Every structure is written in structure tokens, then in C-alpha cells.
Amino acid sequence: MIEYFNKRLSILKVNKIYLKLIKAYLYFFGEKNLGNIGFDFSQKPNRIEIINKIISSQKYSSYLEIGTFKDELFSNVICEKKIGVDPFSGGTHRMTSDKFFEINNEKFDCIFIDGLHHYSQVIKDINNSIEILNDKGVILIHDCLPNNLMEQQIPRMTLNWNGDVWKAFVECRTKPYLDCYTCYADWGVGVIFKRQNSDILKINQKNFKKLKFNFFFHNYKKLMNIIEFDDLIKKFKF
Numbered sequence: 001m002i003e004y005f006n007k008r009l010s011i012l013k014v015n016k017i018y019l020k021l022i023k024a025y026l027y028f029f030g031e032k033n034l035g036n037i038g039f040d041f042s043q044k045p046n047r048i049e050i051i052n053k054i055i056s057s058q059k060y061s062s063y064l065e066i067g068t069f070k071d072e073l074f075s076n077v078i079c080e081k082k083i084g085v086d087p088f089s090g091g092t093h094r095m096t097s098d099k100f101f102e103i104n105n106e107k108f109d110c111i112f113i114d115g116l117h118h119y120s121q122v123i124k125d126i127n128n129s130i131e132i133l134n135d136k137g138v139i140l141i142h143d144c145l146p147n148n149l150m151e152q153q154i155p156r157m158t159l160n161w162n163g164d165v166w167k168a169f170v171e172c173r174t175k176p177y178l179d180c181y182t183c184y185a186d187w188g189v190g191v192i193f194k195r196q197n198s199d200i201l202k203i204n205q206k207n208f209k210k211l212k213f214n215f216f217f218h219n220y221k222k223l224m225n226i227i228e229f230d231d232l233i234k235k236f237k238f
Contacts, residue, residue, distance in 0.1 A: 033149045034217050044185035045229050047142060048076045051112060053229075054138065055079050058236055060109035062134070066097045066125050067115035067142075079110070086115075097121075101128040109134050114142040117163025118154060119209050126168055126192065130178075133194055136238045144169050144224060145188025149213045162187060164209075166216055170223050171208040173201035182224040183232045190224075191232060199225060 051073070055063065061080040068074040068084035068091030084091020085100045093100055097115050111129045115121060122141065129139050146152035146162035154164055169190040173180045176197050183189040201223065205211055216223060
């Protein structure tokens with residue numbers, strides 16, 4: 001037992017040194033930290049309220065959650081059929097999202113994506129979710145509105161961490177067959193409908209992974225198509 005804890009302590013020490021080196025590199029060679037954008041979600045509905053309101057108002061009967069860590073959300077969602085996927089804890093399926101999509105043969109009304117917060121994984125989860133989304137269904141993506149550079153940094157540097165999820169959402173906004181909004185609540189909840197895009201985003205960048213936070217900082221309103229929750233509910237018209 002002592003040997004186990006000594007090993008874990010050594011790993012933590014190595015990780016701390018690694019993070020310090022990464023921070024030093026970013027300080028000298030990374031993007032300039034522009035400070036906080038000023039997002040404040042304290043008086044906004046949380047994701048539990050948002051999802052349950054959507055499910056009840058739209059009479060959805062099936063729900064899929066990608067990334068169910070500790071079931072904080074999953075256990076509070078009220079829906080007839082629920083499936084939760086996480087390789088570590090919570091949910092109903094102990095596996096990666098890639099593996100789940102590979103073996104799954106069901107479709108869902110509401111899909112919530114909150115897995116690995118890296119652009120490359122998020123865009124895969126979105127594309128796979130589109131394939132199994134029922135007509136008139138919705139895909140929700142957590143953590144779309146990072147407040148500052150460090151909250152979206154890869155690898156993770158802060159307790160509050162959005163990752164670069166926003167880049168995947170921006171890519172979706174350029175697709176003519178996806179109608180996308182960001183609900184201004186709970187660190188930014190991206191909303192994707194599989195229908196004609198009512199406001200196609202046009203940007204020059206084609207490699208979305210290379211988008212810089214500086215670009216997001218100055219253009220987030222245009223990029224993210226931000227709306228309040230009450231206005232979001234009105235978008236459920238097909």
C-alpha cells in the first residue's frame with residue numbers, strides 16, 4: 001500500500017513539473033493572454049434544467065450522454081430511456097465514445113456531448129451523433145464558451161476548463177445542413193439541429209483546429225451565435 005501511494009505521489013510530482021514547463025513555454029512562445037471575456041453564468045439555468053426542459057417540452061423519449069463523469073448530470077436527467085457512456089465512471093456503458101458509436105445501432109432524440117474536451121474528439125463525437133439523431137432531435141455540447149486563454153488551453157491547465165470545444169462548434173456553424181446556436185448558460189451549451197442552417201458562418205480558415213483564441217476573443221458573438229435559453233426554446237420548430 002505504501003509503495004502504491006509513493007508511486008502516485010511521484011506521478012503527481014512529474015505532472016506538476018510538466019505543467020510548469022508547458023506554462024513557461026506558452027508564456028514565451030504561445031498566444032498573448034488577453035484577459036477574461038467576462039462571461040457570467042451565475043444567474044443562468046444549469047445544464048440539468050436546460051436538458052429536462054427540452055426533453056419535457058419536446059416530449060423526447062430517448063437520451064444519450066457522452067461523458068458521464070460521476071453521474072452529476074446523468075442521474076438527474078428525466079427521460080424514458082437513458083444511455084450514458086464514459087470510460088471511467090457513471091452512465092451505463094463503460095467504454096470510449098468511439099467504441100460506443102462503433103457498436104451502437106439505436107437512435108436518440110437528445111444527445112449531450114461532454115466527453116474529452118479536445119477539438120479532434122469533439123468533432124468526431126458530433127459527426128457520429130448526427131448519424132444517430134432522430135428527426136426533430138437535438139445535439140447539445142457542453143463547455144462552448146471559455147472565458148480566457150487558459151480555460152481553453154490544451155493540455156488542461158486550470159480547474160475550470162472548457163478545452164477547445166468551441167472550435168468544433170464553429171466548424172459546425174459553417175455546414176449548410178446544421179442549424180447551430182449557443183445557449184448562454186452553464187459554460188456555454190452548444191445546440192445543433194439537423195436541418196437547414198439559418199445563418200451560415202463564413203470564415204477563411206478551413207483547418208479549424210488551428211483557430212486561435214485571439215480570434216475567438218474578438219469574434220465570439222459572431223462565431224458562436226449566442227442566445228438566451230428562453231429564445232432557444234423557440235428554435236424548436238421544424
